[in-house]
Amino acid sequence: MTTRKILAFMSVLALATLASCRVESDNIFNMFDDVKVTYHDDSDYSVTDYRKYNDGDSVHISFTITSANRDMMKIVVESTTGNGGSNERNEVILQSNERRSYSGRLRLKMRRDGRATFRIFALDEKNVYMGDGYKSVTIEGAPSYTILADRKVYRPNADKPELPTFYAIAQGKAYTYAEGLANSSDIDFGIYARIDQTQANLGRLVFNLYSVSAEPNPYPSFDLSNWTKRRTLFSAPIRNAGGPSGIFNTTLVSSSRIEEEAKKQNINQTQTNLTEFTTALNAGTLLYFLTPEGKYGAILINQSTVDAANNEYLSISTKIQN
Structure with missing residues (x-):
């Protein structure tokens, strides 16, 4: 009986110790909620999520990226072909009046069979990632x-x-x-x-x-x-x-x-x-x-x-x- 009481006491003590040592950490699913990205369907060539194109077709990626509480210093357009086989990265330095909201349009020609995924995200004054709105767009070149x-x-x-x-x-x-x-x-x-x-x-x-x-x-x-x-x-x-x-x-x-x-x-x-x-x-x-x-x-x-x-x-x- 005494042994059972001691074990029970030790279990309670261990739980209390663990609870007191718990550290609150950021949730990866909401820690970048400050930045929003919207892709616009504003032309016959636009893609807002996924779209298949023929070789030589025009492709438009129109977007608006916003930050509610912090200034964005740069936006980055990153593209990945295939299953992550190769990356291209282009940066845009924002003017002072663009640091909370920036809109742009990428104009491309479909020149590759298969898939390419584009994501647009923001960097702060320290080049630290601010978010991509948890969104991307994928274009696919039909077999040519x-x-x-x-x-x-x-x-x-x-x-x-x-x-x-x-x-x-x-x-x-x-x-x-x-x-x-x-x-x-x-x-x-x-x-x-x-x-x-x-x-x-x-x-x-x-x-x-x-x-x-x-x-x-x-x-x-x-x-x-x-x-x-x-x-x-x-x-x-x-x-x-x-x-x-x-x-x-x-x-x-x-x-x-x-x-x-x-x-x-x-x-x-x-x-x-x-x-x-x-x-x-x-x-x-x-x-x-x-x-x-x-x-x-x-x-x-x-x-x-x-x-x-x-x-x-x-x-x-x-x-x-x-």
């Missing part, structure tokens, strides 16, 4: 191009006719020579390899690409005389275009951007004519192309490598306008 990743196109091998050495960009499919005639109206290019004769890389493979309309046929072991000659044209190879920061991933992000970048190049070749490994179609190399239908796109060489059976191939990714 097609990306097909990591397709394999094999070096021709007379002993292995089952290897697919031709490629149709729109279909995202590689074909063997035996399959080629029936599908030649879709096939954009084939590949072959030379042997490097330079001292530094003697014996290494030098991959090349050719349109099935190329004259003369750069790989005469394959007779293409009865094929439909689909005249897809290519640019000269561009180096260092791969990786997370390369133009394939960071710049070619919509149909309009693909076309804009492609038109900076001369797209007038039906084949590459590379003889050295250092300038061959290796990892990170990009070629722009123009199809007979007038669609622009890009081919990225991911790597030149071999499979488990020691068959040499190019791994490619493509982007093409829808």
Whole structure:
């Protein structure tokens, strides 16, 4: 009985001690209530919460940001693309008569497929965050191009006719020579390899690409005389275009951007004519192309490598306008 009383007393004492030590803290859900942000539906292009746009559409983000009790010294417009993949941040220094209420409008062109989220928040005189009204707006670019990743196109091998050495960009499919005639109206290019004769890389493979309309046929072991000659044209190879920061991933992000970048190049070749490994179609190399239908796109060489059976191939990714 005595033990139970002691335990009960200790429990009461512990509760009293905890209660007396409790510290009041700010509630994250209301500690920034001083700042309000309103997004206005004041034009045909406005977004107030979420809206989908087509490539090239105008986008308006009209807003008013207010602070009831404290002066705002700056407002910040922050945009995040995709799932937080990249951020852009722009600051506006406020004039003395704008520090309690500021209105503005962002005018943008939709130039990226996928989502981007914008939030507008205030900073005080110490550059301390004041709030964003717990609001943001999201715009989404409707799909305007097609990306097909990591397709394999094999070096021709007379002993292995089952290897697919031709490629149709729109279909995202590689074909063997035996399959080629029936599908030649879709096939954009084939590949072959030379042997490097330079001292530094003697014996290494030098991959090349050719349109099935190329004259003369750069790989005469394959007779293409009865094929439909689909005249897809290519640019000269561009180096260092791969990786997370390369133009394939960071710049070619919509149909309009693909076309804009492609038109900076001369797209007038039906084949590459590379003889050295250092300038061959290796990892990170990009070629722009123009199809007979007038669609622009890009081919990225991911790597030149071999499979488990020691068959040499190019791994490619493509982007093409829808």
